[in-house]
Amino acid sequence: MKRILRRYTFALCAFLITTSVILFNREIGVRSFVIAGGAFKQMLGVLPPIMLLLGLMDEWIPRKTMMKYMGNDSGLMGIVFAILIGSLAAGPMYAAFPFTLVLLRKGVKFSNIVIFMNAWCVTKIPTLVFELTALGYAFTVTRLLINLPGIILMGYLVEWLLSKDEIDKIYLDAEKMEQRA
Amino acid sequence: MELILYGSALVLLLISYSKDKEKTKKALSKAWKSFENIMPQFLGIIFIIGLTLAILKPEVISSIIGESSGIFGVLFASVVGAITMMPTFVAFPTADMLLKSGAGYPQVAALVSTLTLVGVVTFALEAKYIGKKAAFYRNFVAFLFSFIAAVIIGNVLGGGR
Numbered sequence: 001m002k003r004i005l006r007r008y009t010f011a012l013c014a015f016l017i018t019t020s021v022i023l024f025n026r027e028i029g030v031r032s033f034v035i036a037g038g039a040f041k042q043m044l045g046v047l048p049p050i051m052l053l054l055g056l057m058d059e060w061i062p063r064k065t066m067m068k069y070m071g072n073d074s075g076l077m078g079i080v081f082a083i084l085i086g087s088l089a090a091g092p093m094y095a096a097f098p099f100t101l102v103l104l105r106k107g108v109k110f111s112n113i114v115i116f117m118n119a120w121c122v123t124k125i126p127t128l129v130f131e132l133t134a135l136g137y138a139f140t141v142t143r144l145l146i147n148l149p150g151i152i153l154m155g156y157l158v159e160w161l162l163s164k165d166e167i168d169k170i171y172l173d174a175e176k177m178e179q180r181a
Numbered sequence: 182m183e184l185i186l187y188g189s190a191l192v193l194l195l196i197s198y199s200k201d202k203e204k205t206k207k208a209l210s211k212a213w214k215s216f217e218n219i220m221p222q223f224l225g226i227i228f229i230i231g232l233t234l235a236i237l238k239p240e241v242i243s244s245i246i247g248e249s250s251g252i253f254g255v256l257f258a259s260v261v262g263a264i265t266m267m268p269t270f271v272a273f274p275t276a277d278m279l280l281k282s283g284a285g286y287p288q289v290a291a292l293v294s295t296l297t298l299v300g301v302v303t304f305a306l307e308a309k310y311i312g313k314k315a316a317f318y319r320n321f322v323a324f325l326f327s328f329i330a331a332v333i334i335g336n337v338l339g340g341g342r
Contacts, residue, residue, distance in 0.1 A: 007221045014228035021232065028235045036231030038271075043223065045183055047216060049190035055212030056193050059204045090186050092266070094223060094303045097310045098215035104311070113311070114319055121297045121323075127269045131293075134273035135280070142337050143290065146330045154326055158318045170312045177310075 046091040058102050066106035079152055082112040086119025096120040104174035110167050115155035122147045222306045229302050230266045239278050248285035255331050258288040262295030263324055272296050287335025294327030
């Protein structure tokens with residue numbers, strides 16, 4: 001019970017702050033709750049199937065296969081797979097984090113993990129559809145043409161900014177986290 | 182889109198179950214654990230999203246990032262986008278509204294880019310998975326990139342306006 005309470009401290013605080021805002025400014029407080037409720041509903045809509053796919057991927061795709069296609073020597077193929085998996089996803093950025101954990105554990109190259117995360121953010125197909133309908137194709141296509149090389153470049157840049165020890169530690173921590181979970 | 186997601190997850194689950202019940206059970210428990218793992222932070226994050234969006238209404242934003250706001254407008258839009266988190270179905274209609282109410286293309290492009298790529302609110306959660314330093318670099322590089330991308334988009338689309 002105490003453990004649960006401690007884990008949810010942040011959520012509880014955020015809830016209490018939002019509630020107290022109602023007392024000071026009814027309009028902003030109520031709006032906050034309405035928007036939070038919308039975000040909650042959207043998240044619950046996409047999270048279960050995403051987590052299910054994640055569990056299945058973890059069980060069925062062996063580490064060896066994953067390393068071959070997305071590991072340190074995967075080259076261009078690894079990049080293509082990272083963008084593909086990221087683009088086929090749905091849901092906000094934070095839904096991608098549990099995925100990165102599995103990818104880390106399966107020995108995927110770090111630059112490919114960053115590429116995957118950024119692809120999840122920008123080249124995701126549901127996002128593109130929304131963007132297309134809301135902002136038109138000139139805006140969407142221009143952004144995509146800049147973003148595609150951009151996310152690849154950023155993946156390598158982030159990997160390059162980190163030392164080998166730091167990257168090794170990320171993989172080690174991912175291993176530990178899985179054991180605790 | 183959700184239908185496709187649920188459909189493919191369900192079909193794969195059934196295939197998995199028919200091939201190996203044990204593995205499927207493990208996959209299900211892993212799915213539940215990752216779900217439960219992300220819940221505490223997620224619940225906190227949505228309240229923060231609600232608060233920031235309630236305070237920063239589109240009208241407030243568009244008054245600051247108008248077409249003549251220049252590089253400061255782009256910078257401001259990037260910062261707002263980095264701090265706020267919007268679900269995509271809110272983000273793009275908002276961007277459209279901003280354009281129609283007088284915001285410039287580079288400014289809106291910067292907003293959309295950082296909205297999707299950079300997450301200050303989710304930073305702590307991200308750091309839990311890939312470490313503080315890597316999470317910082319990913320967000321920081323993405324922030325700079327959004328800025329550059331915004332300027333290019335502004336140049337490409339600005340001419341037709």
